[in-house]
Amino acid sequence: MGLGIKEPRLRSARVPGTSVLFEQSSPASIHPEHSPSRNVELVLVPQPSRSPRDPLNWPLWKKDLTFFAICFTTALGAVISPALSTAGAEIVQEFKISFAQYALLSGWPLFSSGCAAWASQAAARVWGKRPVYLVGSLLLLATTIWSSRVTTYRGFLAARVLEGIGNGPFESIVLSSIGDMYFVHQRGLRIILYSMATFTTVNFSPIIGGYITQRHGWRTQFYIITGFLVIGLILLVFGCPEHVYQRPLKFETDVNGSAPLEAIKNDDLVVTEVTEEEASDKPKSYLEELKPFTFISGHENLLKILAQPLVCMLFPTVIWAFLLGGFWSAWDAGIAITLSQEFSGPPHLFSPSRLGYVFSFGAIGTVAAVVLGSLMADSTAKLAARHNKGLFEPEYRLWLLIPAFVVGIPGLFAFGNYAEKTDANWVVVSFLYGLITFATIFASAGAAAYVLDSHRDISVEVSVAYVMLRNFFWFGASYFLPNWLDKSGPAKVWDVVGGIQAGISVMAIAAYCFGKLSRELIDRHNPFRAL
Numbered sequence: 001m002g003l004g005i006k007e008p009r010l011r012s013a014r015v016p017g018t019s020v021l022f023e024q025s026s027p028a029s030i031h032p033e034h035s036p037s038r039n040v041e042l043v044l045v046p047q048p049s050r051s052p053r054d055p056l057n058w059p060l061w062k063k064d065l066t067f068f069a070i071c072f073t074t075a076l077g078a079v080i081s082p083a084l085s086t087a088g089a090e091i092v093q094e095f096k097i098s099f100a101q102y103a104l105l106s107g108w109p110l111f112s113s114g115c116a117a118w119a120s121q122a123a124a125r126v127w128g129k130r131p132v133y134l135v136g137s138l139l140l141l142a143t144t145i146w147s148s149r150v151t152t153y154r155g156f157l158a159a160r161v162l163e164g165i166g167n168g169p170f171e172s173i174v175l176s177s178i179g180d181m182y183f184v185h186q187r188g189l190r191i192i193l194y195s196m197a198t199f200t201t202v203n204f205s206p207i208i209g210g211y212i213t214q215r216h217g218w219r220t221q222f223y224i225i226t227g228f229l230v231i232g233l234i235l236l237v238f239g240c241p242e243h244v245y246q247r248p249l250k251f252e253t254d255v256n257g258s259a260p261l262e263a264i265k266n267d268d269l270v271v272t273e274v275t276e277e278e279a280s281d282k283p284k285s286y287l288e289e290l291k292p293f294t295f296i297s298g299h300e301n302l303l304k305i306l307a308q309p310l311v312c313m314l315f316p317t318v319i320w321a322f323l324l325g326g327f328w329s330a331w332d333a334g335i336a337i338t339l340s341q342e343f344s345g346p347p348h349l350f351s352p353s354r355l356g357y358v359f360s361f362g363a364i365g366t367v368a369a370v371v372l373g374s375l376m377a378d379s380t381a382k383l384a385a386r387h388n389k390g391l392f393e394p395e396y397r398l399w400l401l402i403p404a405f406v407v408g409i410p411g412l413f414a415f416g417n418y419a420e421k422t423d424a425n426w427v428v429v430s431f432l433y434g435l436i437t438f439a440t441i442f443a444s445a446g447a448a449a450y451v452l453d454s455h456r457d458i459s460v461e462v463s464v465a466y467v468m469l470r471n472f473f474w475f476g477a478s479y480f481l482p483n484w485l486d487k488s489g490p491a492k493v494w495d496v497v498g499g500i501q502a503g504i505s506v507m508a509i510a511a512y513c514f515g516k517l518s519r520e521l522i523d524r525h526n527p528f529r530a531l
Helices: 060-080 088-095 099-127 129-149 153-172 174-181 184-216 219-239 261-265 276-280 302-312 316-343 352-357 360-387 394-419 426-454 456-524
Strands: none
Touching (some): 088 316, 088 352, 099 302, 099 316, 099 456, 302 456, 360 426
8 A cells, every 4th residue: 555545456557647757776777768857767658759849848938939829829718707896786786787698798609618628638649739729719819809899698699609619729638738748747736837827827827917997897807818818829839739649559657557576677668779660750840849730530439539538527526526626616716607697786896996806815725725736736645655665646636725725714704704794895705715726726736736647648538527517517606606695694605605616625535545455456457348
């Protein structure tokens, strides 16, 4: 039992995700590839092939430029939803709708984004990720322009639904892009940064958006977002080459699982000879990389691809990730959606500017979580692997849930009870919201990393399954939260939510202890064999 993780009965069982991260000893004649950094005993997982087209062999600046281009538009897609958070009263008045109908302007995009995630993963498998990102970016740009010009509620709702479709690729296949380009010991930081791109903008933009709404109207926010989306599209066109690469399975040491440590010296796992196929590969020129389509898979069954994420929803690892990370992000989004409902009316009467200021500590909490998380994400996994005889287990990513439990759950209870005070101060409301946002970053990053490291061979499918479950729950929350708050008040609502999150956090112990058994069970009874 490695650090509390229960082992399968068959010690020789293949367990995807379990891999050798540090060598304890190795013969001089046969050795795996190591990190070029000072961690000379750190084994690269997965092992890079010898092809210059393998993204694992790209220079780090090229990987990070590609990652930045993706995250830039990811951040803009995340901004579009909270752009309405400070303008609830104005939109309700302009379109003569209820706050429940107003909430659906943020809820339906979440549903359509989940559906688009399903389609995006299929398209990425057949045509590669680059064209999917480009199409998503173009759709985001077009629908943001539409949103700035709408004159009816139905037209606005239609534009928002299509915005969600454009945002689908940036919510679903980014995690697998990280797996395509980075080694296990590099992924934690990038997943934290991806979470930052998603949540930092969610909390920073309303601070400025509230002021813009009050002085220039809510449509001006969409004009500004449009300009940034043009920049994002340019970055994707010129800075995001195709990074899907069909690497021979022998190099996928995080897919093959891990037998005892000395097994990694076996030629089936680590190969030092250059094959004829790899030797014939030449690096693509920059102009070749600018082509929209540079990867086309001719042997994929589209129906099978569409079915796989639905099957993945039944994986224990995906269910755990949804409960541990998806719920936290749902409540964070729920607060943003219902903020105008809770505080713009009597007795609080917060103006759009003041509603924007409520997000101030949310932004600070996000930055604090990113700084602390960047220090913890990979270092805790490396530390645990060292104490586990060099073996890495995906469950080590769940350690990131500890700060979420300690900080976030008290924040949920306190937020609801303080919101019922008739003289609530926006600074206190903002501080409590910041605690929840801090927890959300850690929980979301830990859950995403856990899913990615557990099933790297089907990273797209499990990521999409996770996103679909999360977004559909968000969509459901946009329906029931406004009415629930009206009937029960914020204290009761957020007390119940806090209790739910406390129970889920305790269940995380079971996910940590028995996660390896579930991974081995999934591999042994692979449901994909029936497809």
